[in-house]
Each structure stands twice: as structure tokens, then as C-alpha cells.
Amino acid sequence: MLLMRVVGLLVILSVAGSLLLWLLTGNSRYKAWAWKTFRVGVVVLFVFLALFALERVLAPMV
Numbered sequence: 001m002l003l004m005r006v007v008g009l010l011v012i013l014s015v016a017g018s019l020l021l022w023l024l025t026g027n028s029r030y031k032a033w034a035w036k037t038f039r040v041g042v043v044v045l046f047v048f049l050a051l052f053a054l055e056r057v058l059a060p061m062v
Contacts, residue, residue, distance in 0.1 A: 004048055011041035 018034035021027070 004045075007044060008041070011037060011044075015041075 014037045015034045018030045018037065022030035022034065
């Protein structure tokens with residue numbers, strides 16, 4: 001659980017930093033990087049939540 005918190009914090013800081021750089025420089029590369037980082041973070045979150053759901057389904061069978 002600690003690992004997910006650290007990953008979540010890194011994703012939030014990365015997206016915020018990229019958007020701040022985009023606002024300061026106007027370079028659209030930073031906006032694209034923020035969007036890609038956000039999408040990867042959402043995918044990782046869904047995979048993690050799916051593993052929790054799978055554990056809840058399979059645990060009573062053991």
C-alpha cells in the first residue's frame with residue numbers, strides 16, 4: 001500500500017510539474033508528457049484495483 005501511495009505522489013508531482021512547465025514555456029511537449037503520465041497513472045491504478053477485486057473473489061476459495 002505504501003508503494004501505491006509513493007507511485008501516486010510521483011504521478012501527481014510529475015503531472016503538476018509538466019503542466020507548470022507548459023504554462024511557463026508554452027512548449028506543447030510538456031502538456032503531452034503530462035497527459036501521457038496521467039494515462040499511465042490511471043492504468044496502474046486500475047490494475048492495482050483489479051488485483052484487489054480479484055483477491056476478494058479468490059480468497060474465500062482457499
